[in-house]
Amino acid sequence: MGAFHAYDIRGIYNVDFDKDTAYKTGYFLPELLGADKVLVGRDCRVSSGEIHEYLLKGITDAGADVYDIGLSTTPMVYFGTANYGFKASVQITASHNPAEYNGMKVSRENALPVGFDTGLGQIKEWIDSGRPCTPAAVKGQVKSMDIHKDYLEFLLKYKGDYSGLKIAMDLSNGMSSLYAREIFGDQPAYIFEELDGRFPNHEPNPLVEKNVAALKELVRSTGADIGVIYDGDADRVMFVDENSRFISPDLMIAVLGHYFLEERGEKGIVLQDIRSSKAVGEYLAPMGGQMRTWKVGRAFAAHKLRELDGVYGGELAGHYYFRDFFYSDSGLLASILILDVVAAMKAKGISLSRLIAGIEKYQNSGEINFRIEDKQGAMDAVRDHFMSTEESTAYMDFDGYRVEFPQWWFNIRPSNTEPYLRFICEATSRELLDEKIAVVKEILETRFGAE
DSSP, rough: OTTBBBSEEEBBTTTBBHHHHHHHHHHHHHHHHHSEEEEEOOOOOOTTHHHHHHHHHHHHHTEEEEEEEEOHHHHHHHHHHTTTTTTTEEEEEOSSSOOTTTEEEEEEEOOOBBOOTTHHHHHHHHHTTTOOOOOSSOOOOOOEOOOOHHHHHHHHHTTTOOOOEEEEEOOOGGGGGTTTTHHHHSSSEEEEOOOOOOOSSSOOTTTSSSGGGGHHHHHHHHHEEEEEETTTTOHHHHHHHHSSSSEEETTHHHHHHHHIIIIIIOOOOEEEESOOOOOHHHGGGGGGGEEEOOSSHHHHHHHHHHHHHOOEOTTTTTTTEEGGGGEEHHHHHHHHHHHHHHHHHHHHHOOOOHHHHHTOSSOOOOOOEEEEEEEHHHHHHHHHHHHSSSSSSSSEEEESSEOOOEEEEEEEEOSSSSSEEEEEEESHHHHHHHHHHHHHHHHHHHHHHOO
């Protein structure tokens, strides 16, 4: 049962989990969440049809009804869950993973995520213990439900005037294709628009540099002001500037401040993940943004944003969360709002690259992965080395460690899904950055055999 993770159920289909897992997850879900009806959507992956069939059989065998919305983006399921008052929902997807992967993202009432510690672990325990799945005397029914129009109307409320903006879009053969033309019209230059769960053009993960190459070329060839690329299930979005330079997604948290904090005047808490650039909080503070930092992943971020009643938040991985959207993330909504800001800036003669240059103050390493067995020992060693040789200005220990110093900071954290330690740091100069990375590599490679 290696598919149960901190945020969702996910893995290589028929290796890490199979139709039996899908059936049992469906069977136990109504009991877990106290639900007599479950909203279900799915992405376009080749294996999604079979998972869908067995998930629905499990739910209905448990005596609960299924409201099936068919092909959907993951945020569309969040919208349906909260907007129509469902206590349970499932999106069948493996998000940004390669085509052989699949999985299930589970939400409860108000579209709150169900992670391993908030329910998925209980389902795993019931499955592992061989708890029987006895069909109910009265089985549930499967009912088709069309929420496409309602979600589209919700999104369009936020759309500004893009008529002066040249846009290039890579839909990654993923679920953003359900909505992109209805929202943005025929004016943008589109690539990889056809829904195809084999992802024939590139893997649907915009964080991997080679997957953004085609969008960069499209920006160059069309003279676009901005390039937009979604992941497979459209819960994440990333951007390229007019010079075809990829923009670190955490910096877009700062860009969104122009919409929420300035234009709408919603001063208040903004949430970032523990890997985000220090420049984001520094940029938002004069606008009235109060930066808070929390753990990586929707299972944590959506809960925390709701708890804090934050205005919005974002992550280095390209998730953006909104109080307006049930404290949940939506790649399409994020792109609509960011295009609003970029269009307004262009009208003032400010390009996207110039806007980002005003935010990006530090040299950043990007995430560096180390394959390592003793993750905790390695993290402790890196932390202890720097805290014993320098005086820190801030220390966080809720998702690995983030330690800040006057001229630099680092975060070192274990992957929740892979045998890696992930390290990221930022400094006021390239020389200082390179020096600190070299020290970390020395510690991890010589003392812990990191690869």
